[in-house]
Amino acid sequence: MTVLDQIDTIVIVMMENRSFDHALGYLSLNGGQVNGLSADPTWQANFINEYNGKQYPIHPLSPNGPPISDPPHDRGPIATQISAPCTAGGCPELGGFVQSYATRTPAPSNLADVMGYYDASTVPTFDFLAKHFTVCDNWFAPLPSGTQANRLMAMAGESRISDNVHGLSFLPDQPLVYDWLRQRGIPWCVYQSGSFFPFFSLMKEWLPEILLSLTLPLDEAGGNFRRYSRFQDDWQGNGILPKVIFIEPEYTDGPHNTANDDHCPTGMAGGQAFIADIYRTLISNPVRWKETLLVVTYDEHGGFFDHVPPLDIAVDIGGYSFKTTGLRVPAFLVSPYVTPGSVFSGKLDHTAVLQMLAEKFDSHNVYSTAVSARSAQLDRLSSALSGQPATQPAPTLAGAPMHAAAAAFKGAVQAGVSDTSQGFHNVALQVARDHPQLLTSPQWTGLAQYLSTYGKH
Template identity: 30%
Template sequence: MKLLVLASLLLGNIALQLQLCNAKANTQVEHVIVLMLENRAFDHMLGYLTNINSDIEGCTPETCSNPIDPTDPTSPLVNLTYDAVYQQSDPCHSISCTTEQVFGYSSADSAQSKMTGFIKSYADRTGNTTYAPRIMESFHPSHVPAIYNISQEFAIFDAWHASVPGPTMVNRAYAASATSNGMGTNNPKMEGFGLPQKTMFEQLLDMGLDFKIYFQQFPSVLQHKPMRKPHILPKYHILDKLFMDLEKGDMPEFSWVEPGYFDGVINNKHVFQATDQHPDHDVSAGDDLIRQIYNAVRSSPLWEKTALVITYDEHGGFFDHVSPPAAPNPDGLNATDDPFDFTRLGVRIPTIIASPLIPKGTVVKAPESGEYEHSSLVSTVVHKLFSAEEGYEESTYLTKRDEWAATFETVFSLSEPRQDCPLEAPAVVSHRVQFPSVLPKLDGKMPITHLQQEIIDIASMMETEICQSDVDVLLGEKEMKEEGEALEWILGRVEDCLGIKVLEE
């Protein structure tokens, strides 16, 4: 099955070439594709790049380490390595755990962020002190060749942070709406009933523009209640349609791509491999998704007008050495489930933009004002790259966060598209082939994660809100133990409620 995602953002000094009254885009970029993967920190995924380009703020075994116990001044240090393949236990990355990791178990109110608590946080939550130092493992380029190659060919941000020092759905909410409406913990009840705030997708429609959501198994943006409205539902498409639309040159202004979140084998013949890179999934499957999406964008007739953005939701508890900066609270709401006032960003995560309008080897550093974080997607796409169609009004800012977030339109600095961009990303060899004794069996028998349970709860609400089924599935009632079982049920909800058939006969 073809796979995921593309992301693009656009702007520059080329706006003068367009007639403002009819212009859809303020740059030569007319289509933006964003692929958001799961749970990887910058140093953990791309820190090796500092060995290739010293301008990139990465990590080496000689420069980066963590104490086993940061509360003990005599604690031995564990140096970073380039041995990462697979992380068996999902590291904790709640607001509380991230605070421990960032501040080294000192008070966040009184101490500087030391970035020294990663090993202890992992050990405390898993109870496995022997395995805990593996949190310091990062990836060698040979293990994730697609993302490494693309990051060197176009633009890499070495100062892009998660919006919140916390979990997946909270940060994905910021990518869509520049707030989580006060949610600090992935809250199945809030997600199931739907976050109420306006999203950038609605902003684009208000501007007379269009968008599509492409997904492999389930679109997590359904955690937003406005994304369940009848006029929005036709904009959801299975991932294969992305490849068809790119080939035909039929793409909207903005596209949001979601990877697969579940491993599973259905009816003993349909094999689904998660591509989100979330532990404990095969990271090479997500890297191959990146490869497939880049190749499809590169071969599309829209290549010269398209920007592909590849990013991650949050750090997933993995090591990074750069302290997260402060940020404004978006809307005056504070989290009470895991108390937090939303005035501090999360850990750095990998973010790359591919476009022929970007000089090769561009490294985007921290901005002079604001910061690069997920609200930058909202701010750049809606307020910098695109303008409203004639007869439509320009959008206002959703929150104080997208008003503050740094924008990246200036990365598209070339007046003419480059002609030396790689035609294809390098082939990716499966880690299941390279390291067969390390990864679990691809049989769907692994226990479901917290994230997967939240997706189940969102899908549960589709029964009553979208397809108005007679089936009485209450929020929190549908509990499953294995991800393969959950996947089969999820695909059934997608077919019944969205009318999209994922599973072939």
């Protein structure tokens, strides 16, 4: 029996747009095991970014600082971030973060923000998880590109687009892990935070099932797409739950009330509270918890500095030839089946989760040809697990402090803010055209309010 045989439920959470060094690099400043930041001034000087005659060093960010303007993080800006040299005498690459940020329209409030990092006071939930579970410090976004292509890689192992789809367009239809699991008879579901849409409402073929599932009353047995507000009752109940559970935050780029995905200008506090709530729910049912693995990661680095170059993994995506992965992102394995306070430094990207699902649910340990080809150049996520589960009760996570200035950004999100927000706006318009009855449903009051404000844009 393998360790995966002993795990009954795999829970997967993917947040938005932060790099490893930006969110977790502080863990090594006082001698921690992770491959993060160094307190050595000579080491830090190697990565100074220079722009317009001014130098921008690595520096701590205040937990009470103003919201950070969203850095560019599409394919073109990321190429600049990765390939431009640092200041003279420094690193020959990874010097273009500030240069890329300066191209933002409107101009960012503070160019230095992309070189900043947080500490435990801003990411208390992550600090707790690092102390008690496993940090993966060599986990990369699959592609040096934006949100949409990387989330497709995470949920399919391949992508039909190489960059974000522009304008009021849906993503091209392609098979997802939902299809893969369904074909094998593996129960799965998605819990969506907030009152709007999960990510793959952006793919038109999934929209009917998503709308049908999310319109079910909260006290009725759910379909494959469910509101996160019912997760605790489902988890603590005696009913049979799916083997694979995806939990999605409320997206800053979507029509939102209280975004908690960490996508700038949303601060980190909402996401820390969200992940803390997921963890507390999981351990609230000790019987389920003892057979559970929670995977937490981010879709891509969001334009923030990281000191580790991408992996040399080439792939043709959507007619474009990528030579490397994207940059590192924060990642955790949370389970009784990991060594407390450990670091896993094997080479990973999002497709490692798909490979792990194949090892558990496919008789040939194969997800797809594309994932197998990529897995040959990566390490196995399953090798980070321990065959001997913890025998002590799960550690208790105290309430995460909420810094007012870092709380979830509550601004107007409308068509034109970003490619993904335009996509969600398109979803809202499509729902209004095809399913106007939903606008009077109590499950979709937020959608009606959003459309009354932005429906004409």
